[in-house]
Amino acid sequence: MNILFLIAALATFWLWMSPQTIIAAQTDPVAAKILERADTIRNPQGDYVVHVRITDYKPEKPPKVAEYEVLVKGRDRTVVKTLAPPLDRGTTMLMLGYDMWVFMPSIRKPLRISLQQRLLGEVAYGDIARANFSGDYVPRLGKVVERKGVPCHELELTAVNEKVTYHRAKLWVATEDNRPIAAEFYAFSGKLLKTCTFEDYRPEKGVTRPHRLVLRDPLKEGYYSVMEYIHIEERELPGKYFTKEYLDKLRY
Incomplete structure (x- = not known):
């Protein structure tokens, strides 16, 4: 009887311990604060709209250019409107949490995609749709x-789940x-997928x-x-922008 009671108690405990609770227990508070500040510098933390241009370069080939209007509500809702090239104009991506869909004018039903899939060149869908590291990764201060002549904190970032854009990352932020x-x-295998530099710092509001x-x-x-x-x-x-039902009404 005592053994059965113990098993039931342990089962209840692990059900109560959500992934977020376990992650919070593992997080280094100093590293978490540094990561939050870095996110605040990268982009606004409330609602905002940003015009993004992506240019992809490959040796001996003309650059490919695409432009997007990105609508962000909080940390977990994003709409990405494709403005250019003309062939892709009207294609819209919707992200809710870690789930993402692409809506094309020529296809009636939305297509499910992952944050890890490539949008253009070295840019993944998650690179444009999820702009915050904190919440997606457990940071550890190194x-x-x-880096680039700047004294930096080295942060080791581990994804909170398998849906996050990258399994692991290293981030260097100025001390x-x-x-x-x-x-x-x-990648999950440990392979280095890509490197990133943050450039052209300018005042914005x-x-x-x-x-x-x-x-x-x-x-390569x-x-x-x-x-x-x-x-x-x-x-x-408005919250209604970030629903599958509303995407047909978005203006381009």
């Missing part, structure tokens, strides 16, 4: 190193002000933010993609 300087992203991210293939010389944040506007966005 040593202070120099002076916690601005992101560089990152590396890894009182906050100095990076306006260009350069993502490179570490195994000359293969890289540039994400440019052309304009960021902070404004409240």
